[in-house]
Amino acid sequence: MRVFSSFLCLCLSGTAGSALDLNQGSVSVTPVVAGLEQPWGVAPLPNGAALVTERDGHLLYVRDGQTKRVAGVPPVAAQGQGGLLDVTLARDFESSRTVFLTFAKEQPNGSGTAVASGRLNKSGSRLSNVNILFEAAPVGKTGRHFGSRVVEATDGTLFITIGDRGDRPSAQDRSNHNGAIVRINRDGTVPSDNPFVGQSGIQPQIWSYGHRNPQGAGLDERGTLWTAEHGARGGDEVNRIKKGANFGWPVISYGKHYSGDKIGEGTSKTGMEQPSHYWDPSIAPSGLLVYSGDMFPSWRGDIFVGSLKFDYISRLERNGSTVSEVEQIKGVETGRVRDIVQAPDGAIWFISVGNGTVYRMSE
Structure with a gap:
């Protein structure tokens, strides 16, 4: 059982990310907050902070290298x-x-x-x-x-x-x-x-x-x-x-x-x-995003779905009412992807339950 004080230093703000080579080029994947227990949902806030749920009942506020309940x-x-x-x-x-x-x-x-x-x-x-x-x-x-x-x-x-x-x-x-x-x-x-x-x-x-x-x-x-x-x-x-x-x-x-x-x-x-x-x-899908941001213009309109079973993010292209998987975004960061959302700046944030971490995917 994790014991909370008013603030917990679980964040990894400023930590260097890794690079993933994808069809559209290289992207950076950076951890935002680690040490989470069964994270389920994430919502980036306009001020750069985020809310994260843990399934046991904790709602966490993450900002500037600190996390509080x-x-x-x-x-x-x-x-x-x-x-x-x-x-x-x-x-x-x-x-x-x-x-x-x-x-x-x-x-x-x-x-x-x-x-x-x-x-x-x-x-x-x-x-x-x-x-x-x-x-x-x-x-x-x-x-x-x-x-x-x-x-x-x-x-x-x-x-x-x-x-x-x-x-x-x-x-x-x-x-x-x-x-x-x-x-x-x-x-x-x-x-x-x-x-x-x-x-x-x-x-x-x-x-x-x-x-x-x-x-x-x-x-x-x-x-x-x-x-x-x-x-x-x-x-x-x-x-x-x-x-x-x-x-x-x-x-x-x-x-x-x-x-x-x-x-x-x-x-x-x-x-x-x-x-x-x-x-x-x-693939045990969990979390779906239809991308609309400016950071990755070639992905606009594509659907992203996290896989809990095979540890990847599926990128699907749309053709009317049908879609097809065109790429699997996979790395050590994509273990059991539970949620995937778009941040206000167009970055893609996702939860890895396997790593107990929220990541930010950016240029």
Whole structure:
């Protein structure tokens, strides 16, 4: 157990980076903060600092060679794959100081994916005005498949990814939130233009369904949501999310059960979406970025997905609704890549769970 004082010198600010030779040329990869325990999400701040989540419930503020724990985080159920998961800044963060967190919240007979918002003070030491905006319907009884990314759409609504919680059929049951992408307003209310609002027996927050365990999510230049989703044995997917769409799990899949048995009815079915890309064998994808920065202009519009299994970052090029992997960014730094995000200056930051480190990829 790590013991915290008000500040911890875990950062590696100023540490020399290493170089990776990629298709577009050499890039520098520099450690930002090391010594982390099960880091899950990272959010670079406009002032050069960053917020980092650790799954056991710690939210860390990293700046100028020092790291401190942020107070005010809601209680989390840190069991199995659950705990404190994603962290995202509001689009108006510089004025509102609003931060969104996803986490596993204790529920009757289990825990479920929840989303909270809070206001980060200027020193980065505390969240105030913390509110629970969303809590998945309490049906999850396992410690698996919580999702769980939160993305603010261009219209100010929030997309949250939720896994099937290890209960495969529930991803097709819209009376709960399992295996769904949900969409809510920033105050937690339901947008009136959600696809299933007013339909009896369907949770009104659902935007799309039939997902297994989407752990990566990001917007493209048009504001369209893309996700990276864990399959079973094979069948990891990148999906271009559509309003009201059924993405098929567990009726269709390009993978197999871990036992080797066939999943569902095959790889396609009328009324169910096809993935934009799938991997077989599985790479265990977690964290997705659609790059839009100026630092790497040749990468604009490309999708980056971290691999937890094969220790690399997949770079995928888009062609309409389909994508293809064109490069694997791999080095000693890319051990079990959990999250990947774009910083305000166009650099790419990523989390290596294997190294317990946040890295910055730059020119």
